[in-house]
Amino acid sequence: MRAAVALFALAAVLSDCGCGIAAAAGAATPGAPQQGANAPIKVAVRRITESQYRHTIADIFGMGIKINSRFEPERRDDGLLAVGNSDLSLTTSGFEQYFALAASIAAQALGDNQAAAIVPCKPSNPAGADDGCARQFVAKYGELLFRRPLTGPEVAVRVRAASAGAIQAGDFHAGLRLALTSMLVAPEFLFRIETAEPDPAMPGKYRLDAYTKASRLSFLFWDTAPDAELLEAARTGAIHTESGVNDQLARLIASPRYEQGARAFFVDMLQLDGIENLVKDPAIYPKFNQSVADGAKEQTLRTTIDLLIRQKRDYRDLFTSNETFINRPLASVYKVPFGSSGDWAAYTFADSSERSGILTQVSFLSLFSHPGTSSPTKRGIKIYEIFRCEPTPNPPADVDFSKVKDSTQGTVRGRLLDHMSNNGCTVCHRRSDPPGLALEHFDGLGQLRTTENGSPIDVSADIRGTKIVGAQGLGNFLRNDPRVPACLVRDVYAYGVGRKIDDREEDYLADQARAFATHGYRVPDLMVQIAASPEFFEVVIPKGAMPVPKPANTTAQAR
């Protein structure tokens, strides 16, 4: 096995084909025809997210690059943007934004003062074209942006653009700016194009190609494109071996960038993207403003990352821990003192505050409420959806709402009890409302209260026969619910592979959930465990994927 891998790696290195697709397939079976059953196929075309875009640009061109742009709306499916976005393309107005952004990034990265630092060679004539140097630039940055080496034609077309631009403008770097812009708006950058090739170890089967594997790992752990070492592991074929994957996983998880990747995962899973457009009625919640909203998102992320990634605590502590971080605007909402001179400070809520776990943070409480009221139903639905992976169907269209009485007095519980006693509503509301009712001591912004319209608020609830009281009772209930960690396992896997889970994968997920429990519900371990499993790289062939024709001429990479 080891020898076969070494041979494969050598073949990959010797091949003068710079194309990721061709290199992998050609190296696996040298001289094999590239058409018909043995040809590579593209198994997924996934639009990169805004945060992946931002992280990639910052990694390649530095943190100083300003990205002022509106990104295309994302879509959540099966609870995750990572799944919904896999179905999305780019609209005309979206492309327009990316186009303007690409030009802006190219102008910044290759500005008069910056260009020398990032261009890997000195042009023979700074006032004209230099195809050799342009080729080196395109090959280097093309590989980082496309997450695989460029093919000969992909390089050539951009060298031509650079040359023409340099001659027209009398400036070598002006030409490079065009070449870079064209890479930044290319579908190979804006979409993750996942490719599978015939598996040399299993005739008739496919495996993900090396560069696709590198990207899957990098986006899961770092939320960015593969770095030079991951690309090297792909180039040599090391990533196709168990030890090669393990080496990379050890490096990925140990890197400071892992926090950035974990943040991206939790923003998606906890649906914190919704905070950006959150609105509240200022007449009812005068304390709400954009800095409270932004702070709320950051608070939840800081809490989650500190607890689960830095301290490597039990995932279930997320529902019961009263340790958190606050800033000044949030302290005002929580009505607690903020004595720090910094922007953020660690804070531990007192038991009497009823705050414990992320469900009692402003982010969750305000996100899943109406602009002027709390909503036990919304909160309940989201608890089931986010933490137990159990979606609630839309209300039936023909519900007879006329039987639902309006209640402008008393607590919201009264109104919801009307729903629960109504035949059309009861099936869902009996399920969705109780967890939300337990959170009713927090209003639509997340401020603590004990009465509503002068009536005391009852926060007892019955969740399928289990009686709980208040937010702390709910937190304990979720902590002990085995579906909660099982849901996280499912989310990590779906997030990583970027598609809906197939029924046939349920056994695999159950195994992973058991292992998660056995190892003390540590999230970093879970992510490594999933990424190390063969299923993480399993090929799901999409409908209608046709064999690709033999790639055109390719070129050796200038590096």
Next chain:
Amino acid sequence: MRSRFDRRSVLRGILGGSAVYMALPVLDRFLDGNGVAYADGAKLPVRFGTYFWGLGLTDTPAGGTRWVPTKTGLGYEVMPELEFLRPVQDKVSVFSGFRAIPDGRANQVHWSGHASILSGIAPASPLAFDGPTFDTRIADAIGGNTRYKVVDIDASVSRKPVSYSSRDGTTFASPETTPLGLYTRLFASGFQDPNSDNWKPDPSIMLRQSVLSAVKDQRAALMAGVGKADQAKLDQYFTSVREMENQLSVQLQKPGKCEACVVPAAPKDEAARSASIDVVNSNTKAMAKLLAMGLACNQTRVFNFVHTAGSSETYIAGQSKIYHQITHDEPTDAQLGYQSQTSKIAGMVMQGFGALLAEMNAVKEGNGTLLDHMLVMGFSDTGYAKIHSIDNIPIFLAGGAGGKHKAGQHIHTAGDSVTRVSLTAMQLVGAPVGEFGTGTMKTSRPVSEVMA
């Protein structure tokens, strides 16, 4: 001396500062001196827009509604929730009794109604439409020779910016959500004042075109070995690239003068971030004003305007319940015979539509107004929101469509498909479409009463 001009030689000439000869593909229709009439002076171009608001209009359950006039044809009476259209009544046709027909599919609440109107297909899921929306066919027919083929706007200030325009039913346009954003898109960078005497082609545009050529060059290699769904995604991507190319080539043409075009000033303040109905309506008015000038200045001919989304989050400031909750919870007032709060808010919501039409009607153009040279189709997701009804969805066609629309009528049917009105709109603005919709909603019968 070169005997033929190609893009590069032209570019060199421009950048050299000497030649300004434009060797560009000739666009199929040129404008005359005033920038909006065709060269033969026959007529002004027709623009088209959709206007969407959430939660329909109100029924009086014992019989009748708060919006359907009793009289059909011209001179219908202005019903309480249609007060907004009084100033422009003779330019607005009201369509009642049209319905979305799901053909056995579930009524996806706050989704099936407008999905049916726009795509002609009752949707299978609440996440996507099952086909492209008809505004894209109109944009393909009439939107090609302006800077933007279509402009999408969402004035709702709610959770996620919403557009219901899609070429594949899955990926929806990303709308402008603030007056400043809309101003920037229409009148800031890249805007060429059609009435300026100092027009020069912008040499950077050709450089940008070369960038797109490089992208398109790899299309065949990229498409090889791709599954069906992914192919559709990439097709949509390349459609967007082509439209960008078109946008750039339009900018290399000297714009014809537009007498109605007065470049507006940039909005001073960012709009308030609140979804209350007064804020949404003022956002609507401000964006409609900018849009009207965008149309008059020939920056686009097609728009999609969302006032509030399907499950509208708007509310009356200070009132804890949102409009959506009220539509469902409020009982019918025994004396009045309808939901009084709901009907009151519905009337306020419709002020947004009134504001948009007023802005379009305020721009003088040719012998009439901008509104006379456009068609706006206004519609909602439901009929009576309390019961998620997709029967009797209110639909309006506003504007003269360049003389094609016999406006100012009330058309009533006993349950015809909503697609008939969509087809009517397409045909009124000259989209070459003879049939629209699937299943029971398939129709080749426009509403001929409103067609001149």
